[in-house]
Amino acid sequence: MTRKLQLPLQTANLVVGFMVWVIISSLLPFIRADVEIPTEKLAIVTAVPVILGSVLRIPLGYYANVFGARIMFLLSFIVLLFPVYYLSEANSFSDLIIGGTFLGIGGAIFSVGVTSLPKYYPKEKHGLINGIYGMGNAGTAVTTFAAPVIATKIGWSATIKLYLILLLIFAALNFFLGDGKEQKSKEPIVGQMKIVFKNEKLWFFSLFYFITFGSFVAFTVFLPNFLVDFFNLSKVDAGIRTAGFIVVATLVRPIGGLLADKFQPLFILMAVFIGLTLGSFILAFSPTMLFYTIAVMLIALTAGIGNGVIFKLVPFYFSKQAGTANGIVSMMGGLGGFFPPLLLSAIFSLTGSYSIGFMAFSQVSLASFVLVLWLYYMDKLSLSKDVFDSTGQGILVTNPSGHIITVNPAFTRLTGYTEEEVIGKNPNVLSSGKQDASFYDAMWKQIHEQGLWQGEVWNRKKNGNEYLQLLTISSVKDDSGDVTRYVGTFSDITPNID
Numbered sequence: 001m002t003r004k005l006q007l008p009l010q011t012a013n014l015v016v017g018f019m020v021w022v023i024i025s026s027l028l029p030f031i032r033a034d035v036e037i038p039t040e041k042l043a044i045v046t047a048v049p050v051i052l053g054s055v056l057r058i059p060l061g062y063y064a065n066v067f068g069a070r071i072m073f074l075l076s077f078i079v080l081l082f083p084v085y086y087l088s089e090a091n092s093f094s095d096l097i098i099g100g101t102f103l104g105i106g107g108a109i110f111s112v113g114v115t116s117l118p119k120y121y122p123k124e125k126h127g128l129i130n131g132i133y134g135m136g137n138a139g140t141a142v143t144t145f146a147a148p149v150i151a152t153k154i155g156w157s158a159t160i161k162l163y164l165i166l167l168l169i170f171a172a173l174n175f176f177l178g179d180g181k182e183q184k185s186k187e188p189i190v191g192q193m194k195i196v197f198k199n200e201k202l203w204f205f206s207l208f209y210f211i212t213f214g215s216f217v218a219f220t221v222f223l224p225n226f227l228v229d230f231f232n233l234s235k236v237d238a239g240i241r242t243a244g245f246i247v248v249a250t251l252v253r254p255i256g257g258l259l260a261d262k263f264q265p266l267f268i269l270m271a272v273f274i275g276l277t278l279g280s281f282i283l284a285f286s287p288t289m290l291f292y293t294i295a296v297m298l299i300a301l302t303a304g305i306g307n308g309v310i311f312k313l314v315p316f317y318f319s320k321q322a323g324t325a326n327g328i329v330s331m332m333g334g335l336g337g338f339f340p341p342l343l344l345s346a347i348f349s350l351t352g353s354y355s356i357g358f359m360a361f362s363q364v365s366l367a368s369f370v371l372v373l374w375l376y377y378m379d380k381l382s383l384s385k386d387v388f389d390s391t392g393q394g395i396l397v398t399n400p401s402g403h404i405i406t407v408n409p410a411f412t413r414l415t416g417y418t419e420e421e422v423i424g425k426n427p428n429v430l431s432s433g434k435q436d437a438s439f440y441d442a443m444w445k446q447i448h449e450q451g452l453w454q455g456e457v458w459n460r461k462k463n464g465n466e467y468l469q470l471l472t473i474s475s476v477k478d479d480s481g482d483v484t485r486y487v488g489t490f491s492d493i494t495p496n497i498d
Contacts, residue, residue: 002179003120006069007132009177010113013073014136016170019143020080020106020163021049023087024096025221026147029228029235030156037093043345045093046221048100053107054334061111061327062192065185069116070178076109077171081164088160110136111330115323118315119183124261127312131257134250134307140220141246148239185323192324201317202325204375205310206332208269211368212306214336215276215299215361216249222344223296226354231289245296249304256308265309266376272309273369275302280362284355307333394469398486402426405485414469414492416462427488432466434458443473447486451475456493467494 024031025046031037037045064072083102090096113133118126151159196202223245227238259268279298282291310329318325344357388395394411398404404422412418415430422429435457446453454472461467469490476485 002177002181005177006120006179007117007129009173010069010073010117011133011136013077013170013174014110014113014133015139015142016166017076017080017106017109018137018139020084020139020167021053021103022140022143022220023084023103023147023160023163024049024100025224026144026239027151027156027159028225029238030148030151031090031096034156035091035093035096037096040345040349041093042225045096045100046225048097049103049107050217050221050334052101052104054104054331056104056108057111057331057334058324058327060108061115061323061325061330063323064112064115065187065323068179068182068184069112070174070180070182072112073109073178074171074174076105076112077167077174080105080167084160084163084167088157088164107334110134110334111323111327114311114314114326114330116182118322123316123319126315127257127260127265127308128254129257130311130315131254131308134253134257134311137216137253137307138247138250141243141250144220144224144239144246145243148236152236187321192321196318196321196325196328199317201313201375202328204371205314205317205329207371208306208368209310209329209333210336211276211365212272212303212310212336213330213333214340215303216246216307217334217336218340218344219296219299220246222340231292241293245300248297248300249307252301252304253308256305257312258308259305260309260312264376265313266372266379268309269306269372270369270376272302272306273365273372275299276306276365277362277369280358280365284358284362286353286355393489393491396422396427396488398427398488400483400485402486414461414467414490415459421462430459432458432460434466447473447475451477457490467492469493 028046060072083099087099090099114130117129117133121129147159220242223242224238227233227241228235275298279295282295314325314329315322344354347357348354388408391408392410394414395408396404396411397406403424403426407419407422443453452474456468457471458466458468470493471488471490473486473488475483476487478484
């Protein structure tokens with residue numbers, strides 16, 4: 001029963017963590033009425049929770065493997081009590097920066113669940129499970145929508161104090177319902193990092209999540225003030241519209257995970273970045289409210305789906321170092337939400353427009369589409385190489401003039417020749433001399449006419465021993481019919497002599 005509770009419990013934990021994470025950005029219009037904040041520093045106030053919320057994802061992901069999700073969620077909620085109370089009593093810009101920084105713990109707990117939950121389910125469901133867990137992002141929508149409404153009734157300080165009650169409740173829930181018997185791993189974090197850092201896929205996934213989750217966080221913290229300042233909406237109306245963006249991006253996240261379980265995940269990522277490119281391109285032209293809404297919803301849809309897809313890919317490629325890899329990738333996603341608001345604000349202060357910032361976002365998204373396409377073809381090549389290297393038959397490939405360009409490990413095992421010893425040489429280096437010229441003339445005549453020859457040939461190993469091989473030679477042609485290479489595959493069929 002405890003195991004079955006982990007998905008709903010940890011998803012609810014994430015909801016609460018994200019509710020706390022965005023307290024400042026959601027209540028900033030109210031806080032500004034009581035706390036003097038220089039206009040040029042507004043973006044810093046909303047962005048600081050993202051810093052710790054990003055960086056802490058690495059250790060929290062790692063320690064989720066060491067101590068289990070129960071302990072990590074419990075400790076996180078207890079620690080969050082202090083910055084939440086501190087913020088409720090804030091009366092200066094410095095107070096907001098100090099308290100806001102430690103609110104980042106609420107965002108950092110994301111890496112706990114994506115590390116813990118896949119342990120309870122088979123790989124073919126990891127995309128859906130992490131997608132459902134990722135719906136905990138809805139916590140930002142809850143705070144963005146509810147906090148301004150409550151603040152109009154009881155004030156922003158009392159509204160923040162309500163979160164203390166919520167944190168205490170969930171600390172207790174994790175103490176009593178968390179899984180104390182979760183599978184744990186204590187492999188040193190330094191060793192894990194050495195392994196994952198060598199895998200280039202870690203950096204691709206980090207970049208992709210930097211953009212998809214980064215755009216989600218950036219729009220979450222950016223929209224409330226932007227809608228008030230640019231479209232002259234009321235604070236509550238701006239909060240409702242921002243909550244709509246968050247809800248859409250959150251609800252489609254498990255759809256992205258489910259699609260990644262069923263189809264090629266990289267194809268879905270290509271569609272995601274095309275959507276982000278188009279949406280940000282529309283925003284670059286400062287459209288009317290209608291087109292602005294369409295573009296923002298397109299970004300919500302594609303970013304949400306992309307978030308679900310990426311956390312199908314991470315545990316698939318890094319199953320043994322899932323905690324560390326999840327932490328690094330999710331950290332980059334959090335940082336992706338830190339820089340765009342600052343960049344947009346800086347561009348606006350210089351030009352009086354956000355267009356250049358949105359256009360830059362569209363170009364980064366387009367470049368990411370190209371990288372996903374490249375990664376897909378690199379994956380295919382890697383698969384072909386794995387098959388080439390692992391097959392039990394010896395394989396040698398020559399150019400059209402008959403010189404060897406590559407061999408597989410089985411070739412070395414069967415003949416004794418290393419790849420370096422035969423590259424650039426003619427396959428006759430293996431000849432035993434038992435077949436005369438007419439044999440080879442007939443063989444090559446059939447290859448030229450039919451593109452394929454199979455038969456038995458006596459050859460000689462590096463150590464001088466002769467062996468009988470079953471050899472197949474086929475020609476590889478391009479679209480114009482010209483031969484580009486020859487491929488020979490062989491097995492040792494030397495009869496045993498008792």
